[in-house]
Amino acid sequence: MPRVRMRQHLIELVLFSTYAELRAEAARSYLGLLWWVLEPALMMGAFYLVFDVILKSGGPDYLPFLLIGLTVWQWMKSCITHGGYAIWTNLPMVRQVHLPPHVFPLIAMLSDTVKFFFIFALLLVILWCAGYPPNVAYLALPIVFAVTFLAAAGAGFVVAALVPLVPDMRFVIEQVLTVVMFLSGVVFALDKVPPPLSTIMALNPVAVLMEATRGILMYGHWPNWVGLSKVTAIALVACWLGAMFVSRLAPRYPKLAT
Amino acid sequence: MSDEILIELNNVGVAFSAQRRMSGGHFWALEDVSLQLRRGDRLGVIGRNGAGKSTLLRTIAGILAPDRGTIRRAPVSCQLLSLALGFVPHLSGRDNAVLSGLLLGLRRREIMTRLDAIREFSELGDFFEQPIAAYSAGMTMRLAFSVAIQVEPDVLLIDEVLAVGDAEFQEKSGAALRARMGEGHTVVLVSHNESQIASLCNRVIWIEHGKSVLEADRDTVFAAYHRDMHPVVNAA
Numbered sequence: 083m084p085r086v087r088m089r090q091h092l093i094e095l096v097l098f099s100t101y102a103e104l105r106a107e108a109a110r111s112y113l114g115l116l117w118w119v120l121e122p123a124l125m126m127g128a129f130y131l132v133f134d135v136i137l138k139s140g141g142p143d144y145l146p147f148l149l150i151g152l153t154v155w156q157w158m159k160s161c162i163t164h165g166g167y168a169i170w171t172n173l174p175m176v177r178q179v180h181l182p183p184h185v186f187p188l189i190a191m192l193s194d195t196v197k198f199f200f201i202f203a204l205l206l207v208i209l210w211c212a213g214y215p216p217n218v219a220y221l222a223l224p225i226v227f228a229v230t231f232l233a234a235a236g237a238g239f240v241v242a243a244l245v246p247l248v249p250d251m252r253f254v255i256e257q258v259l260t261v262v263m264f265l266s267g268v269v270f271a272l273d274k275v276p277p278p279l280s281t282i283m284a285l286n287p288v289a290v291l292m293e294a295t296r297g298i299l300m301y302g303h304w305p306n307w308v309g310l311s312k313v314t315a316i317a318l319v320a321c322w323l324g325a326m327f328v329s330r331l332a333p334r335y336p337k338l339a340t
Numbered sequence: 341m342s343d344e345i346l347i348e349l350n351n352v353g354v355a356f357s358a359q360r361r362m363s364g365g366h367f368w369a370l371e372d373v374s375l376q377l378r379r380g381d382r383l384g385v386i387g388r389n390g391a392g393k394s395t396l397l398r399t400i401a402g403i404l405a406p407d408r409g410t411i412r413r414a415p416v417s418c419q420l421l422s423l424a425l426g427f428v429p430h431l432s433g434r435d436n437a438v439l440s441g442l443l444l445g446l447r448r449r450e451i452m453t454r455l456d457a458i459r460e461f462s463e464l465g466d467f468f469e470q471p472i473a474a475y476s477a478g479m480t481m482r483l484a485f486s487v488a489i490q491v492e493p494d495v496l497l498i499d500e501v502l503a504v505g506d507a508e509f510q511e512k513s514g515a516a517l518r519a520r521m522g523e524g525h526t527v528v529l530v531s532h533n534e535s536q537i538a539s540l541c542n543r544v545i546w547i548e549h550g551k552s553v554l555e556a557d558r559d560t561v562f563a564a565y566h567r568d569m570h571p572v573v574n575a576a
Contacts, residue, residue, distance in 0.1 A: 095442045109431070333404075
């Protein structure tokens with residue numbers, strides 16, 4: 083098949099599979115689509131209860147701070163885990179059809195991204211009601227989201243390449259991601275951490291993305307472009323590495339047991 | 341039949357790891373197979389259980405890469421006929437037909453123009469719009485076959501799926517496949533059923549313990565294969 087035709091075919095396959103995955107997921111439970119929003123809402127409620135109501139560790143802006151952090155983090159995390167396990171869970175198909183394995187993580191990450199946009203729409207409504215109106219810095223959101231997706235996709239591809247070979251990794255990844263969440267200022271502000279440690283922690287790409295999104299949505303601040311550029315560079319390197327790993331290891335996947 | 345070689349295997353071997361361990365051994369599912377597939381060939385693959393027939397088919401399909409030897413292929417599409425590939429229980433027959441067709445290498449608009457034919461052939465009627473979770477096993481196989489038969493690669497690879505469903509549909513699906521093979525397509529067929537290969541193929545390759553013993557016209561290979569089989573039959 084000519085290269086262009088093959089690429090168009092793969093794009094069609096990825097888009098339709100993404101639609102199919104979302105549709106099937108909505109059909110699997112009684113409340114269907116509603117769970118895409120309800121599940122994160124319940125989790126946010128739980129965090130709010132623990133960190134603000136019980137521990138009283140929040141401040142005046144804690145509710146929007148937490149909601150934004152968790153919304154963005156859940157998107158990244160689901161891209162990394164779902165995308166990361168996608169080749170492994172699709173090994174039965176890898177054994178039957180000759181396809182670039184990259185399509186499987188991509189499908190998982192795209193459907194998680196569609197779900198994120200539903201949740202994000204709800205988040206915007208909450209923020210506007212809570213006194214954080216739309217502002218001109220919203221114009222930077224597409225850029226921040228593009229970088230966020232690239233960063234998550236990079237990590238997701240690296241994980242996706244390795245999990246089929248070492249399925250044991252799955253037991254560690256969830257724990258690592260929980261640690262990353264707490265180190266990235268998702269649930270509490272990094273300025274509560276003493277100085278030498280907080281400067282190191284602020285280098286974390288996830289922390290930069292959190293701060294950029296919150297700055298826009300809560301205060302109308304433009305993102306720190308230098309920081310964002312560095313994160314973009316890291317994310318692109320991770321994407322390239324992950325895609326290369328998948329390509330290199332592709333001949334081994336059809337021979338692996340699930 | 342032309343002399344144009346579409347796919348050529350030279351001393352191809354494919355190894356699998358014996359187990360998931362740091363220092364697992366290998367076993368060679370294919371050890372040394374050579375064959376030439378020309379345009380218009382209907383090549384049958386025969387051999388005992390575990391001889392490596394299915395591995396050979398997946399190697400020709402490009403799913404498995406050889407660990408030794410070489411494969412040369414002309415720029416042709418090559419598709420293993422897999423039934424129910426990518427089927428999702430909660431999606432309608434229609435959506436599954438599109439999904440499976442895409443996975444089998446069809447373009448979206450090609451599938452769209454064939455959806456009526458798929459619906460017709462599968463005899464599903466209004467069930468075509470229902471989630472396939474509500475289907476019986478027979479209905480699912482009918483849908484699966486109806487999609488698969490729409491795929492028209494340059495080289496069609498078939499592994500023992502010549503007829504599915506109840507007796508009536510078996511006849512229909514078998515006839516459709518035989519018709520497809522008679523249209524001058526290039527086909528590689530793996531089957532335990534010797535008479536099937538005898539009636540459908542013009543060339544045969546005989547595989548034994550992962551090695552190609554003989555590849556020639558149908559009658560030559562069957563004669564040699566039976567000479568080899570008979571002492572075993574007599575001893576038993």
